[in-house]
Amino acid sequence: MTPKYKRVLLKLSGEALAGSQGHGIDFDTVMDICRPVKTLRDMGCEVAIVVGGGNFWRGRSSGKMDRTRADHMGMLATVINALGVADGLEQLGLSVRVQTAIAMQEVAEPYIRNRAVRHLEKGRVIVFGCGTGNPFFSTDTGAALRAAEIEADIILKATMVDGVYDSDPKKNPEAKRYEELTFMEVLNQNLGVMDMTAASFCKDRGIPWLVFSIEDPENIVRAVSGEAVGTLVK
Numbered sequence: 139m140t141p142k143y144k145r146v147l148l149k150l151s152g153e154a155l156a157g158s159q160g161h162g163i164d165f166d167t168v169m170d171i172c173r174p175v176k177t178l179r180d181m182g183c184e185v186a187i188v189v190g191g192g193n194f195w196r197g198r199s200s201g202k203m204d205r206t207r208a209d210h211m212g213m214l215a216t217v218i219n220a221l222g223v224a225d226g227l228e229q230l231g232l233s234v235r236v237q238t239a240i241a242m243q244e245v246a247e248p249y250i251r252n253r254a255v256r257h258l259e260k261g262r263v264i265v266f267g268c269g270t271g272n273p274f275f276s277t278d279t280g281a282a283l284r285a286a287e288i289e290a291d292i293i294l295k296a297t298m299v300d301g302v303y304d305s306d307p308k309k310n311p312e313a314k315r316y317e318e319l320t321f322m323e324v325l326n327q328n329l330g331v332m333d334m335t336a337a338s339f340c341k342d343r344g345i346p347w348l349v350f351s352i353e354d355p356e357n358i359v360r361a362v363s364g365e366a367v368g369t370l371v372k
């Protein structure tokens with residue numbers, strides 16, 4: 139099977155790694171996600187992954203804590219996930235590197251753009267931790283930034299919903315799923331599909347997002363094969 143995209147950036151929300159328990163890491167779920175990533179490699183697709191941290195901690199939900207500190211905690215949570223995903227990928231025989239935007243060199247490589255690109259060219263999967271490395275941002279924006287830097291063809295956002303709807307499908311059974319949207323529509327209608335900073339950045343950089351459900355992890359392969367899954371935002 140020929141991949142539709144040569145180089146992809148897969149954004150995994152922390153929640154996607156939690157399985158049915160809803161928080162923390164469920165390693166069986168991690169393996170379910172790693173298997174299709176291996177298929178992408180077998181298809182010849184270069185894969186970089188940005189992981190979220192919401193299964194452990196989100197700075198914006200930290201209540202009375204100082205936001206900067208709370209966001210530092212959130213970024214550390216993304217590193218736990220990055221290491222878990224890296225382990226799963228290695229168990230499948232893939233060559234993997236973790237790079238973090240906040241240096242912790244005993245644990246992972248620091249993020250170095252040229253090195254990241256070299257890893258991809260050599261067929262290694264990269265897992266990026268710490269998002270952008272700055273508080274007040276999200277891992278969606280981290281994904282957007284890394285995708286621009288490594289010149290990914292698309293961001294694959296694997297989430298808990300199967301695309302973008304005109305209203306909440308859980309509340310409205312008539313809700314319609316969009317097949318395609320523009321970033322302008324996402325921004326104007328404040329659609330919660332990705333954060334607005336990421337949407338605005340990708341609009342300017344011309345980096346498309348494909349948003350689809352990770353409940354069936356094979357969707358990752360379908361997305362890269364060009365099958366119609368989820369919602370394309372461009």
Ligand code: UDP
Pocket residue numbers: 150151152153189190191192193195196197198208209210211212213214215216268269270271272273274275276277278279280
């Ligand atoms: N975070 C941050 N800067 C970034 C990326 C993430 O401060 O560039 C922190 C922030 O506290 C965020 C947490 O890390 O709430 C986890 O990331 P995110 O909420 O994006 O995870 P997801 O919802 O995708 O699991």
